[in-house]
Amino acid sequence: MTKLFERRLTPADSPIAIFCRTAAAFLAAMFITAFLFQLYGASPLQAYFALFHEPFATLRGFGYTLLRASPLALIALGTIVSWRSGFSYLGFEGCFVIGASAVSWLALSTSPGARIGPLPFFLFLIVAILFGFTAGGIWAALVGLIRARLSGNEVLISLMSNYVAIFFLQYLVSGPLRAPGSQPETKLLPRATWLPFILPGTRAHAGILIAIVAAGLVWMLLQKMPLGYELIVTGFNRSAARYAGIDVGRRLVLAAFFAGGLGGLAGMVEVLGSQHRLMDGISGGVGFVGIIVALLARLNPVAVIPTALLYGGMSVGADAMQRRASIPSSITFILQSLAVLLVLAIDALRYYKISIPIFSSAAPPAAEEGPK
Amino acid sequence: MSVPQFVLSAFVVAWLSASLRLAGPVLLAALGETFAEQSGVLNVGIEGTMLLGALAGFLACYYSGMVWIGVAVAIVVGVAVNLFLAWMYVTVRASQVVAGLVFNVLAIGVASTVYRLALGNSAAPESIAMFQPLHIPLLGNLPVVGPVLFGQTILFYLTLVLALLAHFVLYRTNFGLALRASGENPAAADSAGISVTRMRYVGTLISGAAAGMAGAYLVLAQVGLFRESIVSGQGFIALGIVIFGRWNPLKATLAAMVFGACDALQLSLQIFGTRVPSQLLLALPYVVTILAISGLFGGKAVQPAALMAPYVKD
Numbered sequence: 250m251t252k253l254f255e256r257r258l259t260p261a262d263s264p265i266a267i268f269c270r271t272a273a274a275f276l277a278a279m280f281i282t283a284f285l286f287q288l289y290g291a292s293p294l295q296a297y298f299a300l301f302h303e304p305f306a307t308l309r310g311f312g313y314t315l316l317r318a319s320p321l322a323l324i325a326l327g328t329i330v331s332w333r334s335g336f337s338y339l340g341f342e343g344c345f346v347i348g349a350s351a352v353s354w355l356a357l358s359t360s361p362g363a364r365i366g367p368l369p370f371f372l373f374l375i376v377a378i379l380f381g382f383t384a385g386g387i388w389a390a391l392v393g394l395i396r397a398r399l400s401g402n403e404v405l406i407s408l409m410s411n412y413v414a415i416f417f418l419q420y421l422v423s424g425p426l427r428a429p430g431s432q433p434e435t436k437l438l439p440r441a442t443w444l445p446f447i448l449p450g451t452r453a454h455a456g457i458l459i460a461i462v463a464a465g466l467v468w469m470l471l472q473k474m475p476l477g478y479e480l481i482v483t484g485f486n487r488s489a490a491r492y493a494g495i496d497v498g499r500r501l502v503l504a505a506f507f508a509g510g511l512g513g514l515a516g517m518v519e520v521l522g523s524q525h526r527l528m529d530g531i532s533g534g535v536g537f538v539g540i541i542v543a544l545l546a547r548l549n550p551v552a553v554i555p556t557a558l559l560y561g562g563m564s565v566g567a568d569a570m571q572r573r574a575s576i577p578s579s580i581t582f583i584l585q586s587l588a589v590l591l592v593l594a595i596d597a598l599r600y601y602k603i604s605i606p607i608f609s610s611a612a613p614p615a616a617e618e619g620p621k
Numbered sequence: 622m623s624v625p626q627f628v629l630s631a632f633v634v635a636w637l638s639a640s641l642r643l644a645g646p647v648l649l650a651a652l653g654e655t656f657a658e659q660s661g662v663l664n665v666g667i668e669g670t671m672l673l674g675a676l677a678g679f680l681a682c683y684y685s686g687m688v689w690i691g692v693a694v695a696i697v698v699g700v701a702v703n704l705f706l707a708w709m710y711v712t713v714r715a716s717q718v719v720a721g722l723v724f725n726v727l728a729i730g731v732a733s734t735v736y737r738l739a740l741g742n743s744a745a746p747e748s749i750a751m752f753q754p755l756h757i758p759l760l761g762n763l764p765v766v767g768p769v770l771f772g773q774t775i776l777f778y779l780t781l782v783l784a785l786l787a788h789f790v791l792y793r794t795n796f797g798l799a800l801r802a803s804g805e806n807p808a809a810a811d812s813a814g815i816s817v818t819r820m821r822y823v824g825t826l827i828s829g830a831a832a833g834m835a836g837a838y839l840v841l842a843q844v845g846l847f848r849e850s851i852v853s854g855q856g857f858i859a860l861g862i863v864i865f866g867r868w869n870p871l872k873a874t875l876a877a878m879v880f881g882a883c884d885a886l887q888l889s890l891q892i893f894g895t896r897v898p899s900q901l902l903l904a905l906p907y908v909v910t911i912l913a914i915s916g917l918f919g920g921k922a923v924q925p926a927a928l929m930a931p932y933v934k935d
Contacts (some may be wrong), residue, residue, distance in 0.1 A: 288738060337718055402864065404665070404718050406914060410855045412907040420900035537726050544719060556716030577737045582730025589723045593715040 260599040267547060270599065274591035275545075282584045289576050296570065303569040304562030310569070311562075312451020316523050318554075318561030319456035320345065320515035324539025325546060325553045326460075326467045327511030330390075333471065333548055334504035335484035340392060340407030341512040342536030343414030344385035346590040348513025349520045350421055352377050353435055353527035356442040356520070357426065373442055377517055378459075385513020386506040388414065393505025395439070397498035411536065419529050426527065434528035456518035461554060463511060468550040470507075480504050512536065534582075538564075544589050560585060610621035630764075636882070636889040637769040644881030645777045646671075649858035651866065651873045652780075652787045653831020658771055658863055659791060661804035661817075661927040665709075666706045667719025667832035667833030668727025668856025672849075674699045674836025678730045679847040680739055682749045682840075692776075692837045696876045699833015700826050702728075707825035714931035725856075733849050752776055752842040775841045780915040783831075787870040800824055804925035807932040832856065854907070861910035867923050876913070881908050 283293035303310040324341045331338040355377055358364040368376070392410060395401040419433065428436040444454040471477040483490045483500045491497050515535070522525055542560050546552035563585065568580035650667055657664040674695040682691030702724075709720040716728035752774040760771045769783060780809050791797040802810035839851055858880060866873030886900035 259823050285734065337723060339718075395911075395915045401914055401916035405860050405864065406665075406911050407859065408854070409861065409907045409911045412854050413904045413911070415903035416900045416907075419903075423900065424898055532724070534729070537722070541723060541726065544723070577734050579730045579733040579737075582726055583734065584730075586723045586727035586730065590709065590727065591721065593709065593720060593723075595712050596715070597713045 254601045257600060262599065266599065270595050271545065271547070271592055272576050273484065274595045275588045277591050277595075278584055278588040281587060282580065284541070285580055285583065286576065289573055289574075291571055291576055293532050296574070296576065299570045299573065300563060301621035302566070303563040308448070309451055310565055311563040312448050314455035314558060314562040315451075315453040315457045316561070317564050318557040319454075319460045319518045319522065321539045321542050321561050322457075322460040323463055323515035324512050324536060325543035325557060326463050326550060327508040327515075328471070328540045329546075329548045329550055330467060330480070330511065331504050331508035332543070334480040334500065335487060336396065336504050336508070337404050338389060338392065338505060338508050339404060339540065340389060340410045340414075340509070340536075341515070341539055342387050342411040342532050342534070343407075343410050344512025345516040345519070345536050346414045346418045347388045347516065348381040348385040349512070349516030349527060349531055352381045352517040353438060353520050354412045354421075354426065355380050356438040357435060359442060360436075360439040367439070367441060370441060377442070377521065379515065381513040382510035382515030383513070383621050385516065389509020389512065390502050390506040395503040396505075397501045415532070418527070418531070422527055422529050425475040426524075426595035432528065435526050435579050438520065438525050442521060443525060445516070452523065454518075454522035456522040459514065459518060460557070463507035463514065464550050464554055467511075471550065476503075501503070509541035512539075513551065515539070538585065541585060541589050545592060606618075632889060634768055636885050638772060639885035639888050640878060640881040641769065641773055642843065642881070643884045644877040645773075645780050645842070645933070646835040647855050647859045648784065648874060648877035648882060649780045649838060650828075650832045650835040650856060651862040651877060652706075652870055653835075654786055654863045655791070655858055655868055655870055656786065656800065656831075657824040657828035658659050658674050658928055659804045659925055660821045661807060661870060661925055661930065662707075662710050662821050662825050662828075663717045663721070663860075663929045664703070664706065664710070664825055664828045665718055665857075665860065666703070666724040666728075667721075667828055667859060668852060668854070669721075669725035669838040670699050670702055670706075670829050670832035671839070671852045672725075672728050672732050673702055673832030675840045675851050676736060676836070676847055677833065678733075679749060679840045680839025683747060688752055691841050692834060694826075695833040695837035696830045697833075699829040699831070699836070701829075703825050703829025703832075706829070707822045710825060711821045711931070714933070717929050717931075719900060722796075729849065730921055736847060736849075736880075739758060748846045749841075751845045776838050781874070781921045784870045784874045791870065801925070803896055803932075804927055805817035807927050807930075811934060816935075821932075830852065832859075834861070857908065858910055859892050861908045861914050864924075865910070865913040868925065879913075880909065 279297065280553045286293045286296040303312040305311060324345065327341060327344070327478065328338070359368050359373060361367055388410070389421065392403055393406050396403040422432040422435060428434060444456055446452065446454050447458070449495055471481060479490070479495045480500055483491065483495060483497050487497055519531065524531060538560060543558050546556040563581050564578070567581035569577040570576050650671060654664060654667055666770070674690055677698040678691040678695035681690055683693035685691070706720065706724055709715045710717050720789065754772045754774055757771040760767060763771070791801065797813045799810065800820050800823070802813070802815060803817045807817045836852065839855070840847055862873050862876045862880060865876040883906040887899065887905060890902060891899050
C-alpha cells in the first residue's frame with residue numbers, strides 16, 4: 250500500500266508547485282474566515298461575493314482597488330529588495346510616513362506665494378519622486394548603517410524607527426504644517442501637484458503606473474544587473490560574498506536605501522494621489538500589509554502587482570462590506586495574514602510527495618503530485 | 622528664578638512613581654521573552670500576544686467583574702495562541718521574524734473583530750474594574766520613597782517576584798540549563814539527551830503566558846478600557862529590553878526601569894508644562910531603545926548563539 254505522504258529528496262519548487270501551494274493556502278484561509286462571517290450572521294458565500302464583487306467587477310470599485318494597490322505594491326517591492334539582500338527591514342511604515350511628509354512639504358512650498366512657487370507639473374513630479382525616494386531611502390539607510398557598522402539587530406531597530414517616524418509626523422501635522430481647523434492635518438495640497446487621474450469616473454491615479462514601472466526596474470535590478478547579483482549573493486551567503494570581493498557592508502546600506510526609497514515613494518503616491526493632504530494616521534498599517542504582499546508574492550517582483558491588486562481590492566471590498574452588512578472591515582486583516590501564515594505552514598509540505606490512494610493507480614506518479 | 626522645593630519634590634515623586642508604573646507590563650513581557658530567546662526562539666509575536674491578552678483580560682473582567690479572572694484568562698489566551706506560534710517556529714521551522722510579524726497583523730484583526738462582536742459597534746468605550754494601588758502602612762508614609770516604591774499595584778510587586786524567580790529558574794535549575802543549552806548549541810543539547818523541540822516549545826509558551834498577562838496588566842492596572850492602540854509597540858520595546866538587559870532577567874529589570882523613566886519623563890514634563898513638543902518626547906523611549914540595541918554599547922557576543930536558527934535533527 251502506498252503511503253499518503255512520502256518524503257522526497259528535493260523540494261517541489263517548480264512555479265506550478267509554488268502557485269498551487271499558495272492558492273491552496275489562500276483557499277484554506279478563506280475557509281477559516283468563513284466561520285467568522287457565520288458568527289456575524291452573514292452567509293459566507295454572500296460575504297465573499299460582496300468582498301470581491303465591488304473591487305473587481307465595478308468600475309468605481311476597481312478605481313479604488315488601483316488606488317489602494319499602488320502603495321502596497323511599492324512597499325512590497327521595497328521588501329523584496331531588502332529581504333533578498335539579507336536585510337530584514339521592517340520599517341516601511343516609517344519610510345512611508347517620512348516620504349509622505351517630505352513630499353507634502355515640497356508640494357505645499359510650491360503653492361502660489363510660498364517658498365518655491367508653482368512649478369510645471371512634469372518638473373514637480375520628477376523633483377517629488379527624487380525627494381520622496383531620497384527621504385525614505387536615507388531613513389532606512391540609517392538602519393542599514395547601524396547594521397553594517399555596529400551589527401545592531403535590524404529587525405528590532407527598524408520596528409522601533411516606525412514609531413519615531415509616526416511621532417515625527419504627528420508633530421508636523423499638529424505643529425509646523427498644521428492647517429487652521431480642528432483636525433491635525435495640513436492644508437489641501439495645491440491642485441497642480443496632484444497625480445493625474447487615469448480612469449474617467451474613478452479615483453484611480455497615475456500611482457499604479459509608477460508602481461508598475463518600479464516593479465520593472467526592481468526586476469531588472471535583481472535579474473539583469475551586476476549590482477543586483479551582488480545584492481542577492483550578499484543575501485544568500487554573506488561570507489561567500491565577502492570572499493568574492495563584494496563590499497558587504499556597502500551593499501547592505503545600498504539595499505536599505507533602495508528599499509526605503511520605494512517605501513518613501515509609496516508615501517508620495519498616497520499624498521499626491523489619494524489623500525491630497527498630510528494627516529495623522531495616514532499610514533494605517535500599509536507598511537506591514539505591504540510586507541505581507543511581498544511574502545505572498547514569494548519575493549518575486551513580477552508577482553507583486555497582481556498580489557497587490559488582490560490585497561488592495563480586498564480592503565476595498567471590506568469597506569463596502571462594513572457599510573452594507575456592518576461586518577467589521579478588520580476581518581480582512583485576519584484573512585490577509587492567515588493566508589500568509591498558512592502559506593508558510595504549507596511550505597513544509599514541499600518535502601513530501603502526496604499520493605491520494607484513489608488517484609495514484611490511474612495517474613502517472615511524477616506528473617501531478619507534489620504541488621498540493 | 623529658582624524652583625520652589627515642594628514643586629521639585631512633587632515632580633520627582635510623580636516622575637519616579639510613573640516610571641515604575643509604566644515599566645511593569647514591558648518588564649513582564651520581557652521576562653517571558655527571555656525564556657523564548659534563551660531557548661533559541663525570537664518571538665516577535667509577543668506584540669500581538671499582548672494585544673490579545675489585553676482584550677481577553679478586558680472581556681473577562683467586564684463579564685465577571687473580577688480582576689484576577691481577567692489576569693487568568695489573559696494568561697490562558699497567551700499560552701493558547703503561542704502554541705500555534707511555537708508550532709510555526711519549531712515544527713514548521715518557518716522564519717521566526719516573518720511568522721511573528723504576520724501573527725501581529727492577525728492579532729490586530731482578531732482583536733478588533735472580537736471586540737466589536739462582543740460589545741457591538743457602540744462608540745463609547747466601556748470601562749471596567751481595575752487593580753488599585755496598594756497602601757502599605759508605615760512604609761507608604763515615608764517621604765518620596767513611600768509613594769514611589771510602596772504605592773504601586775499588586776501586579777507590580779508580582780512582576781518583581783517573577784523577575785527573581787525567572788533568574789533562579791534560568792541559572793540555578795536543570796531546566797534552565799537545558800533551556801539555555803537549546804539556544805546556545807542545540808546539537809550538543811540534543812546529544813546530551815535534551816529534547817530541543819520540547820525546550821523551545823516551553824520557552825515560547827512561557828513568553829506567551831507572560832505577554833498575555835502583560836496585556837492584562839496594561840488594561841487592568843493602567844488604562845481601564847480596551848482600545849486597539851493599547852499596546853502600540855510595547856511588545857517590541859520588551860524585545861529591546863531583553864537585548865539591553867543582555868538576556869538576563871535582573872538586568873532586564875533595570876533596563877525596564879530606564880525605559881519607564883523615559884516614558885514617564887514625557888508625562889511629567891507635560892503636566893508641568895514645557896515648550897518641547899509632546900510628540901518628540903513621546904518618541905524618546907523608542908529612540909533610547911534604538912540606541913540601546915544599536916550595538917554602540919556592545920552586546921552581539923552574549924546573544925544565544927542559535928537564536929533564530931531552526932534546529933534540524935540529522
